[in-house]
Amino acid sequence: MESPVFLLLCLSIITAFFFLLFLRSSRHRRLRLPPGNLGLPLIGETLQLISAYKTENPEPFIDERVNKFGSIFTTHVFGEPTVFSAELETNRFILQNEGKLFECSYPSSISNLLGKHSLLLMKGSLHKRMHSLTMSFANSTIIRDHLLDDIDRLIRLNMDSWTDRIFLMEEAKKITFELAVKQLMSFDPGEWTESLRKEYLLLIEGFFTIPFPLFSTTYRRAIKARSKVAEALSLIVRERRKEMMMMMSRSDEDDRKVIKKDMLGALLGGDDGFSDEEIVDFLLALLVAGYETTSTIMTLAVKFLTETPLALAQLKEEHDQIQAKKNKSSKALEWSDYKSMPFTQCC
Numbered sequence: 001m002e003s004p005v006f007l008l009l010c011l012s013i014i015t016a017f018f019f020l021l022f023l024r025s026s027r028h029r030r031l032r033l034p035p036g037n038l039g040l041p042l043i044g045e046t047l048q049l050i051s052a053y054k055t056e057n058p059e060p061f062i063d064e065r066v067n068k069f070g071s072i073f074t075t076h077v078f079g080e081p082t083v084f085s086a087e088l089e090t091n092r093f094i095l096q097n098e099g100k101l102f103e104c105s106y107p108s109s110i111s112n113l114l115g116k117h118s119l120l121l122m123k124g125s126l127h128k129r130m131h132s133l134t135m136s137f138a139n140s141t142i143i144r145d146h147l148l149d150d151i152d153r154l155i156r157l158n159m160d161s162w163t164d165r166i167f168l169m170e171e172a173k174k175i176t177f178e179l180a181v182k183q184l185m186s187f188d189p190g191e192w193t194e195s196l197r198k199e200y201l202l203l204i205e206g207f208f209t210i211p212f213p214l215f216s217t218t219y220r221r222a223i224k225a226r227s228k229v230a231e232a233l234s235l236i237v238r239e240r241r242k243e244m245m246m247m248m249s250r251s252d253e254d255d256r257k258v259i260k261k262d263m264l265g266a267l268l269g270g271d272d273g274f275s276d277e278e279i280v281d282f283l284l285a286l287l288v289a290g291y292e293t294t295s296t297i298m299t300l301a302v303k304f305l306t307e308t309p310l311a312l313a314q315l316k317e318e319h320d321q322i323q324a325k326k327n328k329s330s331k332a333l334e335w336s337d338y339k340s341m342p343f344t345q346c347c
Contacts, residue, residue, distance in 0.1 A: 109211025
């Protein structure tokens with residue numbers, strides 16, 4: 001016979017479950033949201049969305065709900081009530097009015113991992129300042145003079161370590177991360193960058209899981225990894241700030257020239273007076289921003305070129321012509337080389 005306490009506990013949980021379900025459906029009707037299904041309390045339809053995106057064809061999550069509720073529907077994912085739009089005109093209207101009628105935001109589960117000062121979460125004047133600083137650095141001669149050299153060197157370094165069989169997507173992610181760390185903080189691949197990358201991978205896994213540490217070991221690991229990444233970046237920021245203050249206090253102009261010209265140097269050397277915490281969140285956001293997109297584009301470029309022999313031959317011809325003009329076959333690419341690659345840039 002079951003314990004009365006156990007039965008009472010079960011009854012309480014069931015009652016709370018249906019109360020939350022009723023509360024959510026009442027609130028849904030009151031807010032006049034588009035039709036849809038909020039799913040289970042707290043979890044919503046997060047599991048269905050995650051499961052769909054782990055398959056080769058994630059579109060059915062959207063397609064099934066569009067067929068049932070229309071091109072604009074309501075659901076509940078990653079801890080937040082969410083309205084999905086699969087309608088072209090609506091999406092265009094939202095994008096055209098971002099910052100006016102709509103504000104860009106992320107679920108709290110993701111913002112907790114990014115940090116409150118992340119560029120992806122900033123709004124207003126602070127976002128404009130950070131965005132302006134990023135664009136000025138990206139358009140500077142520093143990028144033009146060093147970026148291609150760094151790309152060339154890092155790709156050669158990774159390719160030399162490849163065995164007979166590799167997973168291209170994983171290698172592309174590794175190269176992307178190493179390049180980002182180099183441009184942001186002037187660190188070459190090594191034990192420190194590899195340790196940082198391992199924690200970073202655990203962190204971004206938390207973006208696509210149930211955002212409750214109690215229920216999700218993945219999210220718990222992501223929270224811990226975020227703390228470790230922030231701690232490692234904070235140490236670098238403090239050391240660099242101290243180093244720059246010592247350099248700037250010297251009267252010798254040659255001493256000042258050895259200050260590292262990277263994104264961290266731009267953040268510390270500006271007149272904005274950013275705190276260490278703001279800089280750490282900003283660096284983390286930049287690491288996240290291009291990681292998946294850049295590595296995916298690299299992988300797809302190889303895939304489609306492999307499937308299109310004519311385009312691959314034309315690409316190879318363009319690069320062979322550039323290589324033939326160089327004195328040494330191992331000489332790295334220069335900015336002038338990149339500007340003379342019209343077909344490569346089209347790809």
